[in-house]
Structures are given as C-alpha cells and as structure tokens.
Amino acid sequence: MNEQEALFEYLLRLGDNALILGHRLSEWCGHAPALEEDLALSNVALDLIGQTQLWLNLAGTVEGKGRDADKLAYLRDARDFRNVLLVEQPNGDFAVTMARQLYFDAWHYLLLQGLMSSKDSRVAEIAAKSLKEVTYHLERSREWVLRLGDGTEESHRRMQDALDDLWMYTGELFESDAVDQEMARAGIGPDVSTLHEPWLGLMRATAQEATLTLPQPGWAQRGGKQGIHSEHLGYILADLQFLQRAYPNATW
Amino acid sequence: MTPTVTRPSLDQIRSWLAEVPDPEVPAVSVMDLGIVRDVQWQDDELVVAITPTYSGCPATSVIALDVEMALRARGIDRLKVERRLSPPWTTDWITEDGRRKLEAYGIAPPAGKAQSPSPFDRFLRSTPPVIKCPRCGSDKTFRVSEFGSTPCKAQYQCRDCLEPFDYFKCI
Numbered sequence: 001m002n003e004q005e006a007l008f009e010y011l012l013r014l015g016d017n018a019l020i021l022g023h024r025l026s027e028w029c030g031h032a033p034a035l036e037e038d039l040a041l042s043n044v045a046l047d048l049i050g051q052t053q054l055w056l057n058l059a060g061t062v063e064g065k066g067r068d069a070d071k072l073a074y075l076r077d078a079r080d081f082r083n084v085l086l087v088e089q090p091n092g093d094f095a096v097t098m099a100r101q102l103y104f105d106a107w108h109y110l111l112l113q114g115l116m117s118s119k120d121s122r123v124a125e126i127a128a129k130s131l132k133e134v135t136y137h138l139e140r141s142r143e144w145v146l147r148l149g150d151g152t153e154e155s156h157r158r159m160q161d162a163l164d165d166l167w168m169y170t171g172e173l174f175e176s177d178a179v180d181q182e183m184a185r186a187g188i189g190p191d192v193s194t195l196h197e198p199w200l201g202l203m204r205a206t207a208q209e210a211t212l213t214l215p216q217p218g219w220a221q222r223g224g225k226q227g228i229h230s231e232h233l234g235y236i237l238a239d240l241q242f243l244q245r246a247y248p249n250a251t252w
Numbered sequence: 253m254t255p256t257v258t259r260p261s262l263d264q265i266r267s268w269l270a271e272v273p274d275p276e277v278p279a280v281s282v283m284d285l286g287i288v289r290d291v292q293w294q295d296d297e298l299v300v301a302i303t304p305t306y307s308g309c310p311a312t313s314v315i316a317l318d319v320e321m322a323l324r325a326r327g328i329d330r331l332k333v334e335r336r337l338s339p340p341w342t343t344d345w346i347t348e349d350g351r352r353k354l355e356a357y358g359i360a361p362p363a364g365k366a367q368s369p370s371p372f373d374r375f376l377r378s379t380p381p382v383i384k385c386p387r388c389g390s391d392k393t394f395r396v397s398e399f400g401s402t403p404c405k406a407q408y409q410c411r412d413c414l415e416p417f418d419y420f421k422c423i
Contacts, residue, residue, distance in 0.1 A: 036396055036397035036399075036407060037397070039397065039399050039400065039401070039407075040397055040398055040399040043399040043402075043403045044399075046306070046308040046309075046310075046403055047306060047307060047308050047403060048308070049308050050304075050306060050307030050308020050309065051307050051308070053307070053308075054307055054337070106375075109372070110372065113372075121338075124338075125337045125338040125340075126337065128338065128339070128340050129304075129307055129337055129338075129340040130307060132340055132342075132366075132423045133306060133307065133403075133423075135423075136398065136421070136423070138375055139375060139398070140398045142375055143398075198372055202372065202375060202376070205376055206376075209376075
C-alpha cells in the first residue's frame with residue numbers, strides 16, 4: 001500500500017466515524033427525553049455530518065476517481081465502510097448513547113489534536129475546525145455521565161451497565177494497523193497507541209467522579225477499520241442510503 | 253460608446269456586505285460575525301472568501317448565496333465566492349458592534365476569549381462561564397442546555413427576571 005492509498009483509507013475512517021455516529025445521533029431526533037436534549041443531540045449530529053463532508057470530500061480528491069462525499073456516503077456497501085465498531089452500536093437507552101459518546105468524544109478529541117500538526121495541511125485544517133466542535137461534545141458527554149452516574153439508583157445502574165456493555169468496542173480505537181503505521185511514518189497522523197494513556201486517564205477520573213467503575217482492559221472486538229462490521233451497519237445503511245439507491249442521482 | 257467599467261472600492265464593497273444579514277441571526281451582518289474573511293479584486297473579478305461558523309452549519313450555503321445576490325444587485329457581475337476553512341472561525345472575530353447588536357436582540361454575546369486547542373485536563377475542571385442576562389443585566393443565570401436553536405448557541409435562563417435566552421457560545 002503506497003502513501004496515497006493509505007491516506008484514502010485513513011480519510012474514509014475519519015469520515016465514516018463521523019457519518020455513522022452522526023446518523024445514530026440523528027435517530028434520537030423527535031425521541032429524546034426532553035426538548036433540550038432533542039436539540040442538543042441533533043446539533044452534535046449536525047457537527048459530525050458537517051465534518052463528514054469535509055473528510056469524505058478530501059478522500060474523494062485523494063482517490064482521484066471523481067467520487068465526492070455524497071457518492072462515498074450513499075453508494076458504498078457495508079464492507080467498504082471503515083468506521084470503528086463503537087459508533088455503529090445501537091442507541092439503547094440514554095445512558096448507552098452517552099457512554100458511547102464519552103468513549104468516542106475523548107478519543108476523537110485526542111486524535112484531532114494530533115492531526116492538527118499533520119504534515120498534510122488539508123488534514124490539519126479540517127482537524128483544527130473539527131476540534132473546536134468536538135471540545136464542546138466532550139464537555140457535554142462527560143457532564144451527562146457524571147450526572148447519570150452520580151444520580152438516582154436507577155440512573156447509576158443504567159450508566160454502569162452502559163460503560164460495561166460498550167467497553168469491548170474501545171480497544172479497537174487504539175490498535176494501530178498498516179494504514180495507521182503508514183500515516184504515522186508519513187507524519188500525517190499520530191500513532192494511535194499513544195492516545196490510550198491520556199484517554200484512560202480521563203475515563204478513570206470521570207468514572208471515579210461519577211461513582212462508577214471503569215471496566216478493566218480486556219478482550220476487544222475489532223474489525224470496523226478494515227470493513228468487518230457488526231450486523232448493525234447494514235441496517236443503518238438501508239436507512240441512510242435508501243433514497244439514492246431507490247432514486248439514483250436524485251437531488252433537491 | 254461603451255460604458256466605462258469602474259471597480260467599486262473594497263471599502264465600498266465591505267459596506268455593502270455589512271448590510272447582508274446572517275440568515276439565522278438577522279440582527280447581525282455577515283461582517284459583524286467575521287464570516288467574510290477576505291475581499292479582493294483579482295483583475296476585474298471580485299473574490300470574496302467566507303468561512304463557516306460550524307462545519308455542519310446549514311446557513312453557510314445560504315450566506316454564500318446572499319453575499320452573491322447582494323453584490324450582483326450592486327452591479328458586480330464578475331464575482332467568485334470562495335469557502336475558506338483555515339484559520340477556523342472563532343467568536344473572537346465578532347466585532348464590538350456585532351456584540352452590542354446581539355445583546356440588544358436578546359442573545360448574550362460570547363463571554364471571554366476562545367481557547368483552542370484546550371489542554372486535555374481542562375475537561376476535569378470545566379465550569380460554565382458566568383453569562384449576563386441580556387434582558388435585565390443580572391449575572392444570576394444558569395445553563396438550561398449546551399445547545400440552542402442553532403449549533404452556535406446554548407440555552408440559558410435568568411434567575412432574577414426569569415427570561416429564557418440564547419447565549420452565543422464562545423469557540
């Protein structure tokens with residue numbers, strides 16, 4: 001794999017993480033526990049979809065085959081998606097959504113911070129823009145985990161269950177494969193394994209403050225970055241891609 | 253006889269753009285918000301660079317269209333509106349005049365200066381800033397939600413006059 005091919009794969013990962021999590025969050029629209037949360041979840045989704053456009057348009061440029069963000073989002077099948085497994089997990093209850101968000105936001109923040117010093121100025125620009133938004137996402141998801149963990153008996157139980165259930169999807173975030181290694185070698189992206197310690201530090205401190213127990217590092221589910229997904233992604237794409245599949249090239 | 257082509261001055265163009273309202277917060281103009289990053293003549297083509305406030309903000313394409321229409325209405329035919337991502341937009345670019353207009357409109361302007369990137373440990377000691385009520389001026393307000401009617405705002409309420417209001421987030 002040469003540097004350009006690796007960069008294309010890497011940009012798909014960045015774009016697909018934002019796209020799939022953005023879609024998941026948009027599923028809450030009209031269903032959130034309070035109007036303010038409905039607005040907030042939709043706004044976080046909007047930020048992520050905006051970032052998706054930036055990453056996937058750049059991916060299409062790097063690939064050089066005339067595909068733009070829309071073509072990449074709407075006309076690839078599950079096997080060609082490169083998002084981590086964590087972001088495609090179902091919304092569950094509000095605690096599951098917030099646990100998924102906290103795990104992702106903290107990692108996303110550290111990754112974008114690393115990407116800001118990318119040797120590829122196009123990557124660095126998108127990272128700098130996104131980081132401002134993600135900072136706010138992380139503040140919010142952390143506050144919700146604190147509030148639910150240190151809340152009622154039921155919210156505590158649900159928050160603990162959510163942290164436990166999603167834990168096995170966090171290992172993949174810090175595993176470096178050939179694409180990550182090529183990007184680190186080329187100075188385009190950070191070595192993802194170096195993000196693990198600061199991430200764990202924030203997770204431990206947050207769990208402690210929330211009177212929760214952070215699970216122990218253990219066996220990890222993996223495969224999303226290489227296109228091996230859980231059964232959930234197909235259902236997401238059926239929903240997300242329906243219009244372009246049923247009415248090819250439809251616009252408004 | 254051919255009409256004489258005159259290029260309006262950049263100051264003139266900026267003053268025209270200062271009349272283009274933001275589509276979602278019409279009390280302020282695209283100049284007040286610092287969305288217009290650059291205006292320059294390249295030969296006889298006018299190039300206007302605009303930057304998105306938030307990457308997913310749906311107003312960005314409307315703003316590009318509004319800028320274009322406003323300038324065409326002034327007779328500028330050769331025009332290019334460019335989207336510029338870097339440096340990323342910050343609320344520090346909102347003018348003093350823009351801040352006053354926001355407050356008069358009932359939206360609390362951003363408090364303090366933006367910090368980006370933030371040190372990672374800030375997340376352990378973050379406290380929401382004190383926001384002054386745009387209606388009665390009290391600083392006894394509290395945050396209702398981190399987000400409001402648009403990505404750029406949060407929802408607050410005043411404990412003294414009970415006014416619910418938007419706060420323009422500092423980023």
